Amino acid sequence: MLARKAGYTHYEGLQEHGQSGTTSYAGMEERRFGRLLRQTIVIVGIIGVFMLACVALSAIKANNSYVLMQHKLHARQLQHENEMLRVDIAKLGTPDRIYKEAKKLGMVMPVTVLYGQSHETSGTANTSH
Structure with a gap:
């Protein structure tokens, strides 16, 4: 293989457009800088997307x-309302309150209170046995 001078690169496509067949060291540096700039922009863009994702997740x-x-x-x-309602229910269910409300409605206490089956022998017979 033949050795070439540093900075000389032969490219036939450039000759077709009327340009020199040699590429300078500055041109190679410009392309390298352009590539580096594109890579930096892509990296910054990716970092920006991740930062936006973090902000969105925090929100x-x-x-x-x-x-x-x-x-x-x-x-x-x-829960507080439920406790208050339970207190109200307990107050409404007291025998004294029920007695007072019954008196207001005109109810009277019966003379005799019978619980369960009746055992009286008067004229009415209990057939619920």
């Missing part, structure tokens, strides 16, 4: 945390 996480806190607050409010 989603913050939004989900806010929604979770709202649900927890709502659950606490419902």
Whole structure:
């Protein structure tokens, strides 16, 4: 193989366009710089995409945390309301309150209170045996 001088590269395609068949060292450096610039732009672009993805994920996480806190607050409010309703139910079910409400409605206490089956021997017979 024949040795060539440094900086001389023969390219037949350049001669067809009226250009010199030699390529200078500066031209090779320009191409190398162009390639390096494109690679740098691609790398910066990829890093930018990853940074945007991180920001988007952080925003989603913050939004989900806010929604979770709202649900927890709502659950606490419902538990408090449930406790208040249980207290109201307990108050409404007391015998004293029922007695007072019955008096307001005109009800009276019966003379005798019978529980279960009747054992009286009066004229009415109990047929529910």
